[in-house]
Amino acid sequence: MPARRRLSTVMTCAVMLVGPVVGATGAHAAPAHVDVAPSSHQKNRGTLLHAERLYSLETRGAVAAELTKAGFDASQVRHGVVAHRLTYRTIDPQGRPTTASGLLVLPRGREGRLRAVSFAHGTGSHRDDAPSMQRGTFLTAPPVAYASAGFAAVAPDYLGMGKGPGPHPWMHVPSEASASLDLLRAARDFHPLDRKVLVTGFSQGASAALGLGRSLQAGEDRYFGLGALAPISGAYDFGGAELPALLAGELDRKSSVIYAAYTLVAFNRVHRVYDDPAEVFRVPAVEALFDGEHTGRQLFEGTPDSLSDLLTPYGLDLLAHPRGGLAYALRETDSVCRDWTPRAPVRLYMAVDDEQATTANTAHCAESLRSRGVEPKVVDLGAVVHQGSRHLGSNVRGTAEVLRWFRQLARN
The missing domain is CATH 3.40.50.1820 (Alpha/Beta hydrolase fold, catalytic domain)
Known part of the structure; x- marks a missing residue:
């Protein structure tokens, strides 16, 4: 199956309209x-x-x-x-x-x-x-x-x-x-x-x-x-395994494009990763696709098919050698298995x-x-x-x- 259809299942998850509410019966008869x-x-x-x-x-x-x-x-x-x-x-x-x-x-x-x-x-x-x-x-x-x-x-x-x-x-x-x-x-x-x-x-x-x-x-x-x-x-x-595999071409190509873009945009919302999307994206409008109002299909149509076409040389280097806000965000994300003992x-x-x-x-x-x-x-x-x-x-x-x-x- 093409990569486009595979990831669309994850990223699109088509909106399901909930039908009429069934009459409440049984133990959980809440209004x-x-x-x-x-x-x-x-x-x-x-x-x-x-x-x-x-x-x-x-x-x-x-x-x-x-x-x-x-x-x-x-x-x-x-x-x-x-x-x-x-x-x-x-x-x-x-x-x-x-x-x-x-x-x-x-x-x-x-x-x-x-x-x-x-x-x-x-x-x-x-x-x-x-x-x-x-x-x-x-x-x-x-x-x-x-x-x-x-x-x-x-x-x-x-x-x-x-x-x-x-x-x-x-x-x-x-x-x-x-x-x-x-x-x-x-x-x-x-x-x-x-x-x-x-x-x-x-x-x-x-x-x-x-x-x-x-x-x-x-x-x-x-x-x-x-x-x-x-x-x-x-x-x-994410920083020590996922991003290196993504950059090395070991993962699905289109998935890698979507995840690379999502990483930069989403992490930038919490920790400053870049000042202007043009610093990391060849087409700065990519940032706007991750506003919560665009569907997975729109992400696929609005992003290129390769990391080299998605990212500037600086953007690629930043993912390969995280620093500043990105490095901090990755340390925070990657702590889930490292800083506690279940x-x-x-x-x-x-x-x-x-x-x-x-x-x-x-x-x-x-x-x-x-x-x-x-x-x-x-x-x-x-x-x-x-x-x-x-x-x-x-x-x-x-x-x-x-x-x-x-x-x-x-x-x-």
């Missing part, structure tokens, strides 16, 4: 819209501002059909599910108050407190490339799968995506972690949750998952703690010959954790393919494998 009354606590992170019931899959058969249509395993479905969009208070990369949205999927027929699974999604370009904005897609299948097995699945949209304001600070682990933690807090306001959180994520979300795990273990929330970590196909060593079980999932996230990322992460006395289990998912992509395939098979492990942990 379609719930506005939380203003209180003195609304200035706090994680305060639930608004809950909207999106859809209900009443039966196991309905869930299985939706997962199968999205290309995901349906063998572990045990419940119907109800999906909600939560809007909540959080902070931006500078620590200033803002809001974000995310998806909460609950199992039908399960009363009382539930174990939460936090799933962080992969890269998107349009603000609708977010779990709470779609249905029956590659983005929503993992949280639906976890909820159908009896967990409370929470999936942050991230800052600047879904219903959140502003641009998206892509691969900024601190804000991904804070948005994820604050969604857990909002979800607990909506439904009782267990203390120990099972944390997973795919691609961009793999680093976000590690960031959330670090925050949970550090006690950043007085209630929640870390139960287990299971990231899938992450770019954990005390919960860790499994790292990867797929051989991943064409977007070089498997050296996983090897470096495992090595770093071992140097700190942690022995993560590395799970090779094999040469799995979804819509022509092994990277996407790793999320499909990885979701099934992570769910089996999480169910085993929940039984113990």
Whole structure:
């Protein structure tokens, strides 16, 4: 399959219009819209501002059909599910108050407190490339799968995506972690949750998952703690593994163009990487494509097909030899496996010959954790393919494998 179509599945994730709200039945019969009354606590992170019931899959058969249509395993479905969009208070990369949205999927027929699974999604370009904005897609299948097995699945949209304001600070682990933690807090306001959180994520979300795990273990929330970590196909060593592989032509060519551009634009939003886009891009208008309003197709049509046509000599050299704001941003992003020692079980999932996230990322992460006395289990998912992509395939098979492990942990 051409590279253009492969990456468009990740970057485009076509907008899914949610149909009419199904009548509420069962244990989670929440009204379609719930506005939380203003209180003195609304200035706090994680305060639930608004809950909207999106859809209900009443039966196991309905869930299985939706997962199968999205290309995901349906063998572990045990419940119907109800999906909600939560809007909540959080902070931006500078620590200033803002809001974000995310998806909460609950199992039908399960009363009382539930174990939460936090799933962080992969890269998107349009603000609708977010779990709470779609249905029956590659983005929503993992949280639906976890909820159908009896967990409370929470999936942050991230800052600047879904219903959140502003641009998206892509691969900024601190804000991904804070948005994820604050969604857990909002979800607990909506439904009782267990203390120990099972944390997973795919691609961009793999680093976000590690960031959330670090925050949970550090006690950043007085209630929640870390139960287990299971990231899938992450770019954990973005500066030391991903960028070198990208520049060496070892990864999918068009993917490399998109990720190189996204790296410079998104990191520049938090740490000054350049003063003018003309310094790094041969066509400065490329920067405007990453405003959250352009689709993946528009990114493909608006960017060249090679790094040499995308970047100026200075831009290429900057990626090859990061310095200034870029070097600082990479140290921050690449700290997810280096600056802490997980005390919960860790499994790292990867797929051989991943064409977007070089498997050296996983090897470096495992090595770093071992140097700190942690022995993560590395799970090779094999040469799995979804819509022509092994990277996407790793999320499909990885979701099934992570769910089996999480169910085993929940039984113990």
